[in-house]
Amino acid sequence: MTTQRPFRWQPHDGKRHAVHHDTFPTQHTTTLCGEELTIPTTRATKQQWCWPTCTDCDTAWRLAEGIPLPLQQRRTPNGPGPVHMLAVLSHSTRG
Numbered sequence: 001m002t003t004q005r006p007f008r009w010q011p012h013d014g015k016r017h018a019v020h021h022d023t024f025p026t027q028h029t030t031t032l033c034g035e036e037l038t039i040p041t042t043r044a045t046k047q048q049w050c051w052p053t054c055t056d057c058d059t060a061w062r063l064a065e066g067i068p069l070p071l072q073q074r075r076t077p078n079g080p081g082p083v084h085m086l087a088v089l090s091h092s093t094r095g
Contacts, residue, residue, distance in 0.1 A: 004021055005021060005065070006020065006021055006064065006065070007019065007020060007021055007032065007061050007064070008020075008021045008023075009053075010023075010031070010037070010039065010044075011044040011048035011049060011051055012031065012035065012037045013035065013037075014051055014052075015051050015052055015053065015054040015057075016048075016049070016051050016052070016053045016054060016057075017031035017032070017033060017035060017037070017054045017057045018031060018032040018033075018054070018057035018058070018060065018061045019031055019032070019037075019039070023039050024039060025039050025040065025041040026038060026039065026041060027039045031054070031057055032054075032056070032057040032060035032061060032064075033054050033056035033057045033060065034056075
């Protein structure tokens with residue numbers, strides 16, 4: 001038995017954004033990054049599914065589901081997060 005994920009991807013304005021899984025065509029909604037859109041009545045094209053993923057939506061989705069962030073998204077208000085800094089230090093101390 002599979003569990004329904006709380007969000008799904010929706011191509012919009014040049015990126016793939018995350019919306020709540022239960023949205024339906026013609027429904028006005030807000031993406032996880034805060035963009036407003038109306039769910040289209042037509043299916044997205046293959047080209048639209050290849051658009052880049054919205055980083056803000058991806059981060060919000062991962063945080064909501066407890067999925068680790070990719071290294072480049074692990075940032076703090078004061079600069080790179082500790083995991084990034086460990087990678088930098090590890091690289092700079094190699095012979």
